[in-house]
Amino acid sequence: MDRITAVVSGQVQGVGFRWGTRNKLADLGLAGGAENLDDGSVRVVAIGDVAALDALIAWLKGPTAPGRVRSVRVQRG
Template identity: 40%
Template sequence: MKRVLINVTGKVQGVCFRRFTQSKANELGITGYVMNNENGSVNILAQGAFPSVDNLIEWCSVGAPQAQVDKVYVQEDEEDEIYLDFSILPY
């Protein structure tokens, strides 16, 4: 299993980025969460099979149809908390 923290910057709030991320994560069988940050970026915690998580990271560079992604930062996460689904969280 692979677990990463992803930070996406650009025009990623107010364009349904979180909802599209949740849909893509569910399609790929990924658990975790997505949430907006006060600075206008979006954070994603994704855990699942290696190729599925890599596919989500690749998808993030384009994101929601109305989004304009500037950068995608990825960091390996070593926490051991297990998520059973993929949630949209508030700030």
């Protein structure tokens, strides 16, 4: 199992972003969650298969992610 931590910046602190992200984690078979940070960003932690983690990162950076994502910083491990 691999792990990523992604910090997502933009207009993402609404309930819809966290809810959508948790649903995407479940759809991809990943364990983890999403939480608001004090600086207005959201931290997403995901654990699972590398291909599913890559799909999550692509989704977070893509146009179908909820909210208005400005940037996604990803740390593996």
